[in-house]
Amino acid sequence: MGMIKNQIGKQLGSRVTGFAPGLTTSFVREALSRAINGVGPLPAAAQAAEKQLAEQKGDRDKAVRELVENHVRFAGAQGFVTNIGGLVTAPLTIPTNVTGLALLQCRMVAGIAHLRGYDLEDPKVRNAILVTVLGEDTVEDLVKANKLPAPPMALATAPVHDEALDATVSREVANSIISRITGKRLAITVSRRVPVVGGVVGASADGYATWKIGRYAERELLPRAAR
DSSP states (O other): OHHHHHHHHHHHHHHGGGGGGGOOHHHHHHHHHHHHHOBTTBOOHHHHHHHHHHHTTTOHHHHHHHHHHHHHHHHHOHHHHHHHHHHHHTTSOSOHHHHHHHHHHHHHHHHHHHHTTOOTTOHHHHHHHHHHHTOHHHHHHHHHTTSSSSOHHHHHTOSSOOHHHHHHHHHHHHHHHHHHHHHHHHHHHHHHHTTSOHHHHHHHHHHHHHHHHHHHHHHHSOOOOOO
């Protein structure tokens, strides 16, 4: 099985650059904007967050946890994720299940940021949302390599917005999506050649990945003091 994975991985690696033209800075920013403002059946991130806050009778911590649980369920529903992705990538050649998952994760983090007192219209906060979606391990590696100046909390609360950082963040998110495309296609192809339950594995992996990012956002985006 290891040999099959290696062979397929090499084949996919040589093809993945074909997806890169659609993964521009404008694409990443448009996807984030739709995640925040609402797309298809999903209302705006702040609206969804406020609904959870009302249901939890003003308890922000419970609202955050419920927001994460809802998005984990969304992420596990492959058809739902693909539909959301299709609304963003219709004119492009990027696999919709991958971009749909990224959009859901952006929306989840944006909702958490809103509940913690961050302004979703602030470009610093938007960069922080995108960086959070990269995941804790990736963020730590990028900071150590000086490819990012700081983790999400520091980016969101920086005194001024660094416009040059916008392109850097978008590029790293695009690279992450490309990596996901490779991994997804490898898993699908291997599952066709090896007797495993591919759909169940994929749904579980997407849900778990979303849960990890949600927990990271909970720890990283600390509540802002009321002003």
